[in-house]
Amino acid sequence: MVNLKSTSKEEIPEHPLLKLTTSSKMLGSYINFFCPGCGYGIIAQCINRAFVKLKIDPIKYPQIVGIGCHSLLAFLIPGPAMMVLHGRAIPFATGIRLANPEVKPIVIVGDGDCLSIGTNHFVHGARRNVNITVLLMNNLIYGMTGGQSSPTTPTGSRTRTSVYGCVERSIDAVELAKTCGATYIARWTTAQPRLLTKAIIEAIQHKGFSFIDIITPCMTYFGRFNRKAKPADMYRWLKSNSVSLHHAEKMSVEELKSKIIIGKFVERKDVSILYEEYEKIFKRAQGRGES
Ligand SMILES: Cc1ncc(C[n+]2csc(CCOP(=O)(O)OP(=O)(O)O)c2C)c(N)n1
Ligand SMILES: [Mg+2]
Secondary structure (H helix, E strand, C coil): CCCCCCCCCHHCCCCCCCCHHHHHHCCCCCCCCCCCCCCCHHHHHHHHHHHHHCCHHHHHCCEEEHHHHHHHHHHCCCCCEEEECCCCCCHHHHHHHHHHHCCCCCCEEEEEHHHHHHHHHHHCCCCCCCCCEEEEEEECCEECCEECCCCCCCCCECCCCEEECCCCCCCCCCCHHHCCCEEEEEEECCHHHHHHHHHHHHHHHCHHHHHEEECCCCCHHHHHCCCCCCHHHHHHHHHHHHHHHHHHCCCCCCCCCCCCCEEEEEEECCCHHHHHHHHHHHHHCCCCCCC
16 A cells, blocks of 8 residues: 555556556546546446456457447547447447457447447347447436436436436346347446456457446436435445346346346357358358358
8 A cells, every 4th residue: 555645746656557548549648537426437447457357459459439428438448449420339340340350349338329329230239249349338327418318217217308207118238138149248337346347358258249238327417316416325326226146036026126137147159250150151152161
């Protein structure tokens, strides 16, 4: 431990992840653009820790980000990044992956981005088992545009567009991913950063469409409107509502109401990825493979 009071600025050791967070995209400086209590900084740390642990060359892991507050995450992670049309991050990543099978795109999307305007792309990316990693920044709200309710806003929650409580039922991103055939599916919250880092490592290493639903606080538009005014209140809520998959299996539907089920839901290695199937067709067409 460094005693900050008695240590001059020069003696404070550099944070091991500083070089990653101040990558060339940031022109070597650190700017904090997130609201106080936002979980996106924690997620950036988890992704950077996963990169360090895997000892990977970030150039081979381009980040394709959607439109929203989550887009800014790419500035805190090393490697190339593309900020693309709202909802279209998955098709861009699919194209990049098909054009260059050496790279594994990491798609960073928001709940509005991925499950509203981009739902169809999510469905088909999972169905095709494209070899990409999709990280859903699920803050239960449209953050950037001022706090409208999103497809994952829990029923009854207050938002700018549901001041008396959201009457719509929310989408369970994990269930949707399962239905569409994603081959790696997990859900963690920013209250479990170590387990989230482990899942990101697995998702990056997974061959196929890997998906993590990351529940993260938006204090400005979700917490503030839902009696969780301080980040500590939000984290208490996240922790007390998280139920591991193992425990959830023994609980009734009624008991699981408004709970966040966390854990690894699916890991399949027996499904071929989109490019492999095309490779077989190319070989066949050129008379090199089995007929
Ligand atoms: C085609 C199109 N429609 C709408 C918008 C406006 N818009 C920008 S960000 C956003 C929602 C962002 O919510 P989310 O994806 O949850 O990201 P967050 O800000 O919460 O990280 C919307 C609707 C847009 N930029 N482009
Ligand atoms: Mg959002």
